[in-house]
Amino acid sequence: MLFPWTCQTEIGLPRLCRGESVANPQTMSPNVKSDFVPQPGSELASESDSACDDTRLSPRLSSRLSTRFARIRNDTENLCARLDPEDCVAQSMPDASPAKWHLAHTAWFFETFVLNKYLSNYTAFHPAYGYLFNSYYNGAGERHQRSARGHLTRPTLAEVHDYRRHVDDQLQALIGDDRLGKRPEIERVVEIGLQHEQQHQELILTDIKHLFAQNVILPAYRSALPSCAESAAPLGWVDVPEGVHSIGHAGEAFSYDNERPRHRVFLEGCQIADRLISNSEYREFIAAGGYRRPELWLDAGWTTIQREGWQKPLYWRGGPDGYTEFTLAGERELFDAEPVSHVSFIEADAFARWAGARLPTEAEWEVACGARAVEGNFADSQRFHPTAANARDDEASRQFYGDLWEWTSSSYSAYPGYRPDAGTLGEYNGKFMCDQWVLRGGSCASTREHLRPSYRNFFHAPDRWQFTGIRLAKESP
Numbered sequence: 001m002l003f004p005w006t007c008q009t010e011i012g013l014p015r016l017c018r019g020e021s022v023a024n025p026q027t028m029s030p031n032v033k034s035d036f037v038p039q040p041g042s043e044l045a046s047e048s049d050s051a052c053d054d055t056r057l058s059p060r061l062s063s064r065l066s067t068r069f070a071r072i073r074n075d076t077e078n079l080c081a082r083l084d085p086e087d088c089v090a091q092s093m094p095d096a097s098p099a100k101w102h103l104a105h106t107a108w109f110f111e112t113f114v115l116n117k118y119l120s121n122y123t124a125f126h127p128a129y130g131y132l133f134n135s136y137y138n139g140a141g142e143r144h145q146r147s148a149r150g151h152l153t154r155p156t157l158a159e160v161h162d163y164r165r166h167v168d169d170q171l172q173a174l175i176g177d178d179r180l181g182k183r184p185e186i187e188r189v190v191e192i193g194l195q196h197e198q199q200h201q202e203l204i205l206t207d208i209k210h211l212f213a214q215n216v217i218l219p220a221y222r223s224a225l226p227s228c229a230e231s232a233a234p235l236g237w238v239d240v241p242e243g244v245h246s247i248g249h250a251g252e253a254f255s256y257d258n259e260r261p262r263h264r265v266f267l268e269g270c271q272i273a274d275r276l277i278s279n280s281e282y283r284e285f286i287a288a289g290g291y292r293r294p295e296l297w298l299d300a301g302w303t304t305i306q307r308e309g310w311q312k313p314l315y316w317r318g319g320p321d322g323y324t325e326f327t328l329a330g331e332r333e334l335f336d337a338e339p340v341s342h343v344s345f346i347e348a349d350a351f352a353r354w355a356g357a358r359l360p361t362e363a364e365w366e367v368a369c370g371a372r373a374v375e376g377n378f379a380d381s382q383r384f385h386p387t388a389a390n391a392r393d394d395e396a397s398r399q400f401y402g403d404l405w406e407w408t409s410s411s412y413s414a415y416p417g418y419r420p421d422a423g424t425l426g427e428y429n430g431k432f433m434c435d436q437w438v439l440r441g442g443s444c445a446s447t448r449e450h451l452r453p454s455y456r457n458f459f460h461a462p463d464r465w466q467f468t469g470i471r472l473a474k475e476s477p
């Protein structure tokens with residue numbers, strides 16, 4: 001029987017047959033391909049055209065990319081260093097992946113989209129890894145079933161770390177090669193890989209939280225969090241003026257293809273809440289029969305909560321006489337002032353209807369906070385839990401960034417003039433523009449430098465294992 005990885009024939013992938021020897025990391029040297037030709041009309045081609053032959057990558061830029069690459073790759077390993085090997089193998093549900101798989105997949109990304117493409121005669125580290133660690137790229141060949149990632153006891157965690165070291169060594173050598181100066185597209189793809197790595201850092205945290213929550217031992221990923229004695233600041237409103245506004249990414253700094261192009265939108269004008277909804281406010285919704293009143297729910301939402309038996313957010317335990325909450329610091333008292341987290345789009349929508357408000361559109365959200373500093377409670381603090389909005393009059397207290405991803409009422413779709421990245425990387429974002437909802441702002445599991453005003457996250461309406469919360473909007477008075 002031929003295994004799916006035995007003969008990969010897709011353009012840009014190495015032809016590998018079972019039995020071929022695995023590359024020895026010690027003996028390989030980077031050998032930059034000289035025959036790469038960007039596709040006409042592609043973004044890579046246009047970047048190349050504009051930056052081309054007389055713009056070599058300076059040693060300073062090469063050094064900066066090398067340092068950044070090492071730091072971000074190391075961040076991933078540091079996140080997993082708190083885990084035992086057994087923690088890294090299990091998979092709690094089809095949407096979540098084992099930490100070991102995340103470690104391997106992020107290496108696969110660089111191997112597939114950089115090393116395979118830009119190093120001539122590159123031989124894959126292992127002939128099966130392309131099959132095991134491809135996530136969803138049809139253009140990269142067949143892949144292991146997503147829901148069965150937890151079945152992969154092999155390769156071992158140590159072997160996955162060997163894989164990462166191999167890829168890191170090859171990437172660093174490639175970045176340091178002065179011929180890279182003629183290939184600004186390599187820098188672009190490496191940057192996509194680093195942004196991708198940071199997305200998976202967040203997924204490692206959310207997936208570990210979901211995994212640990214299944215265990216009656218209730219393991220803790222981090223040390224105990226301090227209690228939250230403060231009260232949430234009174235809910236206020238920020239005006240979003242009527243008129244034509246511009247949203248989306250502009251400029252030379254990195255963005256994903258789904259954030260472009262910047263374009264105009266007309267807003268009727270509205271008000272948007274100046275903080276996230278708190279646990280106590282969500283508890284009022286439950287006490288008012290929120291999960292028992294069909295008039296509050298979209299049909300898909302009502303069907304889901306009936307089928308799943310939902311009566312509270314994902315990680316709340318107990319009942320109205322004494323809720324607790326599972327966190328990455330273990331089980332903990334539910335504090336009134338902290339924002340309600342791990343709610344789905346359909347729960348956020350029902351809450352907003354009960355509150356006499358609605359969710360903001362993504363355009364309203366971006367206009368409301370697009371000029372604000374990207375400040376807040378991010379993974380950088382290693383708290384990994386949202387904080388209460390307090391009465392301080394600073395940007396972090398508004399919670400636009402960090403703490404929790406905020407559901408919007410906007411379905412995830414292409415901006416006018418959208419063009420996906422060229423080639424197989426074009427599958428990164430564009431093909432998911434169906435039946436998902438946009439979230440904005442990042443969370444306490446996101447890295448701060450990964451966020452920007454135009455950043456668009458997206459999940460399905462019932463999803464709630466991510467760090468998700470609620471910000472309200474309403475029409476202008």
Ligand SMILES: [Fe+2]
Nearest residue numbers: 105135196200
């Ligand atoms: Fe990925």
